[in-house]
Amino acid sequence: MQLYPLKLVTVVGESVIMEDIAKEAVKLGASGYSLIDVTGQGSRSARNVLVVSSGSKTVKAEFVVPIDIAEKILEHISHDYFEHYACIAWLSDVQVLRGERYIAK
Amino acid sequence: MLTDTFTMACDQTPVVLAAFDAEQVSRILKSLGQNLLTPIPLCFLLGIICTRIHGGIKIPKELYLSIAIFLLMSIGFIGGHELAHEYQAHGVTTIWKPALVTLLLGCVTPITSFVVLRYLGGLSIADSAGIAAHYGSTSAVTYAVANSFVEQTGHAANSYLPTLVTILECPGIAIALVIGAALSARERAERAAAAGRPVKESKLGEALYEVITGQSIMLMAGLLLIGFISTIFMPEKGLEPFLEFFKSKGMLFRGVLCIFLLEMGLVAGEKLSDLLKVGPFLVAFGILMPLIHGFAGVYLGHLAGLNLGGCTVFGAIVSSASYIAAPPAVRLTLPEANPTLSITAALAITFPFNIAFGIPIYFEMAKWVGAT
Numbered sequence: 001m002q003l004y005p006l007k008l009v010t011v012v013g014e015s016v017i018m019e020d021i022a023k024e025a026v027k028l029g030a031s032g033y034s035l036i037d038v039t040g041q042g043s044r045s046a047r048n049v050l051v052v053s054s055g056s057k058t059v060k061a062e063f064v065v066p067i068d069i070a071e072k073i074l075e076h077i078s079h080d081y082f083e084h085y086a087c088i089a090w091l092s093d094v095q096v097l098r099g100e101r102y103i104a105k
Numbered sequence: 106m107l108t109d110t111f112t113m114a115c116d117q118t119p120v121v122l123a124a125f126d127a128e129q130v131s132r133i134l135k136s137l138g139q140n141l142l143t144p145i146p147l148c149f150l151l152g153i154i155c156t157r158i159h160g161g162i163k164i165p166k167e168l169y170l171s172i173a174i175f176l177l178m179s180i181g182f183i184g185g186h187e188l189a190h191e192y193q194a195h196g197v198t199t200i201w202k203p204a205l206v207t208l209l210l211g212c213v214t215p216i217t218s219f220v221v222l223r224y225l226g227g228l229s230i231a232d233s234a235g236i237a238a239h240y241g242s243t244s245a246v247t248y249a250v251a252n253s254f255v256e257q258t259g260h261a262a263n264s265y266l267p268t269l270v271t272i273l274e275c276p277g278i279a280i281a282l283v284i285g286a287a288l289s290a291r292e293r294a295e296r297a298a299a300a301g302r303p304v305k306e307s308k309l310g311e312a313l314y315e316v317i318t319g320q321s322i323m324l325m326a327g328l329l330l331i332g333f334i335s336t337i338f339m340p341e342k343g344l345e346p347f348l349e350f351f352k353s354k355g356m357l358f359r360g361v362l363c364i365f366l367l368e369m370g371l372v373a374g375e376k377l378s379d380l381l382k383v384g385p386f387l388v389a390f391g392i393l394m395p396l397i398h399g400f401a402g403v404y405l406g407h408l409a410g411l412n413l414g415g416c417t418v419f420g421a422i423v424s425s426a427s428y429i430a431a432p433p434a435v436r437l438t439l440p441e442a443n444p445t446l447s448i449t450a451a452l453a454i455t456f457p458f459n460i461a462f463g464i465p466i467y468f469e470m471a472k473w474v475g476a477t
Contacts, residue, residue, distance in 0.1 A: 016433045020308075052166050052372065084440035085440060
């Protein structure tokens with residue numbers, strides 16, 4: 001069994017921007033993404049614009065990418081979204097099966 | 106100087122009060138009672154109370170979204186059905202004037218809102234344009250509640266009102282966002298230059314596309330067209346089950362509207378805490394601006410040929426503020442605008458005001474301008 005060392009970029013933010021972020025990450029080189037509805041509270045939770053009393057107003061996006069793409073994604077998010085939107089991003093090391101799929105040819 | 110003005114105002118108060126004779130006052134109170142003490146606003150109130158006392162009512166998000174779909178489909182389908190009857194009976198002679206007035210008000214209300222917020226309220230360009238986008242558009246639920254009110258009073262609105270709701274949905278958001286994006290472009294460019302970064306691409310086009318192709322418009326306009334086509338081409342008997350399912354006087358529509366209002370009450374209850382943050386100016390704006398826009402709607406609606414119920418519902422939709430289509434569009438286009446201000450004004454001030462007091466007031470205004 002071969003494991004590939006890659007990076008997991010996780011972004012949690014208000015629902016209105018997360019699909020855009022995911023699509024922009026693909027343009028920057030990510031091979032795909034997962035979007036998951038999450039619930040929770042942050043320092044700028046009040047900025048959510050989805051008018052519902054229960055359920056998720058926040059979305060988590062995950063990208064498994066090589067380090068160079070991860071840096072591009074994080075740079076893009078911090079430049080375009082951090083100033084005005086409720087949004088957080090972090091990077092973790094992951095070991096991935098079939099990791100060759102995530103590396104751009 | 107201030108004391109003189111106050112004394113003069115006090116002196117004139119009895120004259121103003123005398124203008125409303127006892128009969129008029131009792132009529133207004135009766136209208137308010139007719140509206141307030143019915144299940145729809147009472148469910149809204151229950152939602153607010155429940156949130157404030159941390160009660161246990163939970164409406165699943167999926168149910169709320171499903172009800173929104175049903176309400177939009179129902180408004181569209183019945184609207185299309187009635188529009189077909191109107192078209193068969195009178196052609197376009199009765200509807201072109203109200204449609205034109207709707208388009209005009211859809212273009213004017215975001216501008217009046219922007220000017221008041223920016224120059225009277227001193228709000229930033231982004232906040233003024235963001236809130237103006239909400240007030241320039243309309244709330245389909247306010248339409249549904251106003252329509253139920255006039256049906257209960259026995260003055261059903263003109264059949265083509267749902268068409269007017271659809272027309273009113275877009276232009277207000279578009280105009281306010283264009284004003285906001287154009288006026289704040291220079292500020293953004295200066296900020297980007299100071300930080301030595303390239304200017305961020307505006308998402309105006311994308312946001313407008315999402316409004317036009319969003320769920321509200323697609324469902325309402327789509328079902329309006331479906332209702333219109335099927336009324337013209339389908340035999341009455343075949344259409345009956347659909348009308349039975351969607352009709353606004355039906356038990357299904359009224360029942361789910363209660364659940365929807367309960368959910369809106371739960372959200373409005375949460376937003377009530379934000380009232381202190383938005384300040385007295387925005388609270389006054391959230392009440393007075395709808396009254397001004399509502400009166401313009403009632404008056405111009407009357408001139409365009411709407412009946413008593415039609416003028417009332419038209420006043421309500423012109424005065425109402427969008428809280429479903431507008432917030433995401435504003436968030437994408439004017440990210441520096443604070444959504445707490447616009448959503449609180451639309452949902453915690455104007456929506457409850459219209460549901461409780463606005464609709465009966467527009468009803469009385471419509472009678473006053475001579476609508477029958």
